[in-house]
Amino acid sequence: MTAIVILALVALFIGLRLYSVLGERTGHEQQPILKPADTDARVEPRAPASPLAPANALDPQDTAYLPTAGPGVRALLAADSGFDVARFLEGAQAAYRMILEAFWAGRLDEVRTHLDDHVYQTFAQAVEDREAAGHRLDNRLIAIEQALITEAALDRTVATLSVRFEADVAAVTRNAEGEVIAGSLSDAVQTRDRWTFRRDIASRDPNWLLIETDEEE
Numbered sequence: 001m002t003a004i005v006i007l008a009l010v011a012l013f014i015g016l017r018l019y020s021v022l023g024e025r026t027g028h029e030q031q032p033i034l035k036p037a038d039t040d041a042r043v044e045p046r047a048p049a050s051p052l053a054p055a056n057a058l059d060p061q062d063t064a065y066l067p068t069a070g071p072g073v074r075a076l077l078a079a080d081s082g083f084d085v086a087r088f089l090e091g092a093q094a095a096y097r098m099i100l101e102a103f104w105a106g107r108l109d110e111v112r113t114h115l116d117d118h119v120y121q122t123f124a125q126a127v128e129d130r131e132a133a134g135h136r137l138d139n140r141l142i143a144i145e146q147a148l149i150t151e152a153a154l155d156r157t158v159a160t161l162s163v164r165f166e167a168d169v170a171a172v173t174r175n176a177e178g179e180v181i182a183g184s185l186s187d188a189v190q191t192r193d194r195w196t197f198r199r200d201i202a203s204r205d206p207n208w209l210l211i212e213t214d215e216e217e
Helices: 002-041 067-079 085-105 108-114 117-132
Strands: 140-155 158-170 172-174 180-183 189-200 209-215
Touching: 067 140, 067 158, 085 108, 085 117, 085 140, 085 158, 085 189, 108 117, 117 209, 140 189
Parallel strands: none
Antiparallel strands: 140 158, 158 189, 172 180, 189 209
16 A cells, blocks of 8 residues: 555655646747747837848837828828738839839830839830830949838828839930940949839839829939
């Protein structure tokens, strides 16, 4: 009888030790798993950091949009849980590069679905005039120095965001013989453009449409 009691006590002791160890390990293992998931689930301008923010910036939100655009951005964040400022700016930069390169090459069909009808017609007319003159562009987008939201508005479910792009572009115009008649590929020109994008946040289509382009001085 005594042996049975001793064995029972030993089994209980081992069981308590296992429970303690496993419980402690589970607690430590959950922490690094849950924290990234919570971070990714948050939708706010502060996370993730914008890749366009200067290296010495303390707060990526300060370089994401102008203060005057703040109310519109916050309204959009409150209305659309899937909107993220940093991801939008990354997409805007990609669209800026893609649309410019298609325009320079005269291949607007490649970006037709990203352009409002008015913008498409304006670009198409410029390409037609260029080709009629026997000219072609040999431009290069060297770098996008900054992308900043300057205006933001939400009208019911329609969101409108204006982005100012500061970029370095090497611009060259050639004639029908391929001779350079303007510009230089060795000298980049600093440009500042303001592009306005629109999207219905009630739509399942996640893409933003370019509805206006303008140059800033």
